[in-house]
Amino acid sequence: MAELIVISTLNGVLFGMLLFLLSSGLTVIFSMMGVLNFAHASFYMLGAFFGFQLTRWIGFWPALVIAPLLVGVVGMGVERYGLRNTHKHGHVAELLLTFGLAFAIEEIVSMIWGKSPVDYRVPAALDFPAFTVFSTNYPAYKIFMLVVSVVIFIALLVTLKRTRVGLIVQAALTHPSMVGHLGHNVGRVFMLVFGVGSGLAGLAGVIAGPSLVTQSDMAALLGPILFVVIVFGGLGSLPGAFIASLLIGLIQTFAVALNGSLASVFGPLDPSLGPSPLTDIWNVTIAQIAPILPYLLLVLVLIFRPMGLLGTRES
Amino acid sequence: MTNAPTPTLAAAKQESGGALGFYGVWVLAAVALVVLPLIFSSGGSLTSFCLIGIAIIFALSYNILLGQTGLLSFGHAVQYGLGGFLAVHVMNAVANHNWPIPLPVIPLIGGIGGMAFALLVGWVMTKRAGTVFAMISLGIGELVASSSLILRSVFGGESGITTDRTSLMPMFGWTFGPQIQVYYLIAFWVLISAIAMYALTRTPLGRICNAVRDNPERVEFIGYDPHVVRYLAYMFAGFFAGIAGGLTAINFEIANSAYLGATQSGLVLFSAFIGGTAYFFGPILGAILVTYLQLGLTSVTSVWQLYFGVIFIGIVMFAPGGIAGILMKHRPLIRAGTLGTVIPSYLVAAIPTLAFALGIILTIETVARFSGGDVINLLGIPFVATAPTTWAAAAVLVVGGFLVARITWRRVAEAWDRAATVARDRGYLA
Numbered sequence: 001m002a003e004l005i006v007i008s009t010l011n012g013v014l015f016g017m018l019l020f021l022l023s024s025g026l027t028v029i030f031s032m033m034g035v036l037n038f039a040h041a042s043f044y045m046l047g048a049f050f051g052f053q054l055t056r057w058i059g060f061w062p063a064l065v066i067a068p069l070l071v072g073v074v075g076m077g078v079e080r081y082g083l084r085n086t087h088k089h090g091h092v093a094e095l096l097l098t099f100g101l102a103f104a105i106e107e108i109v110s111m112i113w114g115k116s117p118v119d120y121r122v123p124a125a126l127d128f129p130a131f132t133v134f135s136t137n138y139p140a141y142k143i144f145m146l147v148v149s150v151v152i153f154i155a156l157l158v159t160l161k162r163t164r165v166g167l168i169v170q171a172a173l174t175h176p177s178m179v180g181h182l183g184h185n186v187g188r189v190f191m192l193v194f195g196v197g198s199g200l201a202g203l204a205g206v207i208a209g210p211s212l213v214t215q216s217d218m219a220a221l222l223g224p225i226l227f228v229v230i231v232f233g234g235l236g237s238l239p240g241a242f243i244a245s246l247l248i249g250l251i252q253t254f255a256v257a258l259n260g261s262l263a264s265v266f267g268p269l270d271p272s273l274g275p276s277p278l279t280d281i282w283n284v285t286i287a288q289i290a291p292i293l294p295y296l297l298l299v300l301v302l303i304f305r306p307m308g309l310l311g312t313r314e315s
Numbered sequence: 316m317t318n319a320p321t322p323t324l325a326a327a328k329q330e331s332g333g334a335l336g337f338y339g340v341w342v343l344a345a346v347a348l349v350v351l352p353l354i355f356s357s358g359g360s361l362t363s364f365c366l367i368g369i370a371i372i373f374a375l376s377y378n379i380l381l382g383q384t385g386l387l388s389f390g391h392a393v394q395y396g397l398g399g400f401l402a403v404h405v406m407n408a409v410a411n412h413n414w415p416i417p418l419p420v421i422p423l424i425g426g427i428g429g430m431a432f433a434l435l436v437g438w439v440m441t442k443r444a445g446t447v448f449a450m451i452s453l454g455i456g457e458l459v460a461s462s463s464l465i466l467r468s469v470f471g472g473e474s475g476i477t478t479d480r481t482s483l484m485p486m487f488g489w490t491f492g493p494q495i496q497v498y499y500l501i502a503f504w505v506l507i508s509a510i511a512m513y514a515l516t517r518t519p520l521g522r523i524c525n526a527v528r529d530n531p532e533r534v535e536f537i538g539y540d541p542h543v544v545r546y547l548a549y550m551f552a553g554f555f556a557g558i559a560g561g562l563t564a565i566n567f568e569i570a571n572s573a574y575l576g577a578t579q580s581g582l583v584l585f586s587a588f589i590g591g592t593a594y595f596f597g598p599i600l601g602a603i604l605v606t607y608l609q610l611g612l613t614s615v616t617s618v619w620q621l622y623f624g625v626i627f628i629g630i631v632m633f634a635p636g637g638i639a640g641i642l643m644k645h646r647p648l649i650r651a652g653t654l655g656t657v658i659p660s661y662l663v664a665a666i667p668t669l670a671f672a673l674g675i676i677l678t679i680e681t682v683a684r685f686s687g688g689d690v691i692n693l694l695g696i697p698f699v700a701t702a703p704t705t706w707a708a709a710a711v712l713v714v715g716g717f718l719v720a721r722i723t724w725r726r727v728a729e730a731w732d733r734a735a736t737v738a739r740d741r742g743y744l745a
Contacts, residue, residue: 104624
């Protein structure tokens with residue numbers, strides 16, 4: 001039990017930090033531009049696939065730098081030539097544009113790399129067990145992922161709190177039009193923020209790719225969870241996104257590791273009852289409902305605290 | 316049939332011949348629905364008509380949310396799928412107990428299923444509009460789709476639940492075994508649902524829905540609760556989506572968890588938006604086009620979904636009014652008789668635009684077939700995906716087409732402005 005708790009906590013924090021790499025960009029983009037970027041998880045997927053391809057061509061370490069940059073450039077292009085032109089048609093059109101993009105990117109990726117998972121491996125330099133807890137070898141690559149996410153997290157924090165650009169971004173989080181009135185080139189700030197946000201998502205993809213499965217449906221699997229994170233944390237709140245990322249990372253990891261069901265706690269139902277929704281619910285394990293837990297959480301949050309954990313605005 | 320404000324002068328003209336034109340459209344639609352399978356009687360086209368009919372009801376029901384009430388839903392397939400599942404279960408129960416319920420009533424039960432679910436979750440969902448509604452509809456959609464795989468006894472797991480539509484009581488000697496009889500059943504429901512949904516837009520509720528879409532704050536000031544209005548709209552949308560789901564269950568004699576999924580929700584959003592959400596007939600056009608493309612493209616190319624995405628992005632960026640919006644934009648020009656001055660510039664712009672589109676198609680197909688080494692047959696010209704000449708041709712078409720098209724579209728805009736000015740002078744354009 002203690003082993004399960006330690007390993008799951010480590011994995012949960014790791015997954016949470018990955019989620020934060022994505023949700024931080026999404027939150028900042030949403031706060032500044034009012035656009036919930038549906039394609040954000042697609043940038044994560046692009047990062048993973050670019051990382052895979054570049055690792056093949058030039059090795060993992062250059063790919064770790066170049067792939068996120070490439071994704072960032074794609075993101076900036078999307079902002080400059082897509083969103084900026086759609087802005088005049090309103091928020092719904094912008095949301096739908098990113099929705100269409102997410103759809104198209106998934107199709108393009110499966111067109112180029114196929115629908116089955118690609119062989120994106122952990123680099124040899126990091127392919128060893130870092131330490132042994134109880135009887136489980138904890139892979140060094142996961143520690144590397146954790147270190148990268150924490151470093152990015154600190155860098156983000158320092159940039160936001162200590163630099164001039166961070167100051168403008170922070171101001172734009174709460175008062176986007178005022179920032180424009182003060183004479184900043186809001187268009188360029190938007191493009192930059194969008195690029196950095198998608199670049200971070202790309203980085204998350206590059207480092208998560210070898211550890212998770214690199215497949216053309218990875219964006220569709222992660223995207224909705226990402227929305228849960230930022231709604232749960234409070235739309236537009238970075239600290240909220242951080243807490244929600246960790247929380248959902250931990251919840252999902254623990255749920256997957258637990259095998260209990262109502263049947264294992266209270267004993268099996270009388271077999272004469274026959275198959276019914278009750279027996280389904282009775283026999284389902286916590287691991288099986290892990291995929292729906294985030295959505296359950298989302299619905300509960302929207303019912304009881306519509307502004308999310310730390311959010312201030314309702315929509 | 317418009318919901319957009321028409322200029323007073325044009326509106327006055329519309330009133331005079333209104334009643335005849337209004338009923339004429341529906342009679343014409345009914346006649347077309349009856350006659351269509353007689354003209355195109357092959358099995359393939361019958362199947363397509365059935366799918367298109369269902370898609371029309373589904374897209375129209377979606378537009379009650381997006382077009383009429385301004386609610387962007389990413390989980391509309393939930394009501395559709397649940398309606399389908401309820402229909403299948405009821406059909407099986409009716410067959411087992413020999414209840415005297417004929418098949419044509421079953422879609423109504425699907426509708427009640429969709430409405431019941433909307434009743435259950437709608438109050439919480441419609442508290443807020445905008446992004447929050449979009450998110451919660453996505454969440455509910457994922458929740459129901461994932462839950463359907465857990466509740467196996469109700470949803471049948473991956474394989475779904477099958478039924479037999481001929482096992483129900485025959486009606487007027489029809490067993491609904493042959494596809495043509497199913498077609499007429501679907502056509503009947505398409506007509507009824509379309510009339511009902513159109514009538515809904517004309518009721519005070521439909522009008523207040525539009526008001527909630529445009530300015531919820533003012534709606535509150537005049538004494539309505541936008542939340543209640545959104546809730547009602549959500550229930551009506553759920554009802555008609557359920558009818559579509561019930562018809563699908565009858566058509567395929569199966570309901571599975573794919574009915575509830577994100578793909579289905581995405582397709583209906585595509586249909587409604589590509590067709591145009593501002594006009595009642597928009598989603599009908601969209602449903603026809605999307606279903607037709609879906610059926611036609613699958614046999615031509617393996618990446619047909621990508622074309623959907625590209626068309627959708629194109630519509631969002633360049634014509635957010637959809638096909639209906641483009642068509643209706645020309646109405647004042649036709650009335651003023653100035654459309655003729657725009658058409659030449661359209662014809663000029665069509666050539667590079669077509670070249671650009673062909674270039675995009677060639678590029679996509681080259682990438683898609685690169686590893687397979689298949690030959691692309693475009694306009695009868697064979698292109699080899701691995702040949703550099705193909706790449707060059709694609710690049711020239713895309714880049715050249717884009718550059719020339721940009722110039723020609725600028726000229727279209729100028730011609731349009733001149734024509735619109737004349738139309739405005741003559742009082743046909745506000």
